[in-house]
Amino acid sequence: WDSTDVFEQYKCIINEAAMRMFHIEDIHAERLQFQRRMWTTSKTELDMSLNPPYEIVGIIKDFNTGHLSKSTLPMVFIYYERANPFSFLMGRYIPGKEKEAAAYLEELHREINGNADFKYSLLEENIARLYEKDKRVSNAYTLFTMLAIFISCLGLLALSLFDIQQRYREIALRKINGATRKDIMIMLLKKYLLLLLGSFLISVPLSCLAIHKYLETVAYKTTISWWLFALSGIAVTGISLLTLTLQVRKATRINPAKVFKSEV
Structure with missing residues (x-):
């Protein structure tokens, strides 16, 4: 706007989003027709049926007026010179x-x-x-994720305790035949590493699908990077191995004589 502009004029400024929505390539060759007349003054007739099209005199860059998950709204601005009692400074x-x-x-x-x-x-x-709601949702997701990991670790600990106790005789026989602690540890962990690998291969496509569906409702979004899944897999594997280490180390220290003696 400049000093020649007045309220009683049919000129407008639009943002880039409005330009895209109306498929405008040259603002000087296009006009915007409002559905109804936007204003009247004492200097003009009050006939609301008079509704000439607006000349587009400028374009402004897009700017956000709300949550960044929403796309930029198409906007049209008209000149208004009088003070607005409801405006903010x-x-x-x-x-x-x-x-x-x-x-x-x-x-x-x-x-x-x-x-x-x-x-x-x-x-x-x-x-x-x-973004208060987003923070609350994020905190809730984090809490339930930690609970899920904790419960999973308890289940893994119980499963490994039962499984390894059932294999004490096998472990004792292997130790008698010269197996080292390292050999026994690899044997015991191999099964659980395969289970972790299988669960990882199943969870990654499901996670990608869930994230993709969630991001469909978000206007401004990041890409799904592969390293997020790699980092998650490493973290889960590390937590699982720490959970299993206690039972596995205990199993590698068993005395074969005591194992066979308890079975007699």
Whole structure:
């Protein structure tokens, strides 16, 4: 807008999202026709059926007005020169001087508006409130994930305890025939590593599908990187091996004589 613009004109500015939505390539060759007349003044007739098309005089870059999971809204701006009683004033304050800035604005507000209520908020706080729900959901996912890992470790510990105790005789025989602790540890862990590999191969496609379905509702999203799954697999394998280590090390230290003696 410039000094020649007035409220009683049929000119508008659009953003890039509106340009894409209306398939506009050259703004000088296109006009925007509103469904109904957007304004009347005392200088013009009040016939709302008069609704000329708007000339597009400029384009602005897209900017977000809400949650970043939503796409940028197509916007059309018209010139409005009168003060809006419901508008907000925005200002920037020196970091660390929030209280001083608020006190100054409150005093200025009182001088202009008397005892009218003075309310203000920080832009950072308003943006943070947009994502409060996301943080709660993230915390809930994290909590349930930790619980699931803990329960899985308990199940793995119980399974390994039962399985290894059933194989004490086999372990004793192998030790008698010269098997080292390393050989026995590899033998015992091999089964569980295969189970972990199988579960990983099953869970990765399911996780990709779930993430893809979730991201369909998000406008601005990141790509699904392979290293996320690799890191998850390494972490789960490490936790599982730590869970199994106690039982496996205990099994490698058994005395074959005591094992056979208890069976007699």
